[in-house]
Amino acid sequence: MSRGWLRSQLLQLVATASSLAALAALLDPDRIASAMGVFLVGVNGYSQFYAIYVGVRLATAMLALLAARRGDQPILGDLTALFLLAQPAGRLVAAFAIGLPKGVLLAVCAVELLAGLSLLALRPRGKILSP
Template sequence: MLKQRLRAQLLNLVALASSLSALAAMMNPDRVATAMGVFLVGVNGYSQFFAVYVGLRFAQAFLGLLAARRADQPVLGDITALFLLAQPAGRFAAAFAIGLPQGLLLVVCGIELAAGLLLLALRPR
């Protein structure tokens, strides 16, 4: 029971963080893009940025909220964890070609990795 409550709280925290991240990207895309090392050029650049940093983040937030409220379906939390873990996995793949992320992005990567692994560790049987 404690595990289930902790997992639900973590899923709610993931949803909150994802929502705030999406809102920040939506409100000031140039600043967020610069902090993430992304250069926005033209309509397609902004469109792609909004698709990933706004659309996917809001979808991740919704999935986290849904998973927190549907503890009887642990697969929803697992999918949320996989969404979180896919990001550091992609950065790890890039590390072979260009190196590890730096600064704030390295911190974000660590948080994503820790949250995703913790969600899987708290998975009910």
């Protein structure tokens, strides 16, 4: 198994997981919001929820899928990793003000961190700054 193959498989897994997360949020926003500790109030609350939990997740899924298909362009996988790592990074900032997430959100954070760092670790060697 080559690094490129492993990275491609991980990117496909990220695409699948992100798509399923977006679908779950689309089908049952109140349950997903509640599990994440978010309270949806009014049109703006739901709009913001859909923007993040559906729109951004689908964008991440599409980027991961494109990166998996275009292994010759490692920057696409790197951007996918940055999308994944931005979420635990934001939660780390929040941890200083209010504490670490709990329950299912802590598990989600751990998976995002593991997936993002793994994508960067599996980056093709010798292509540090190449597109």
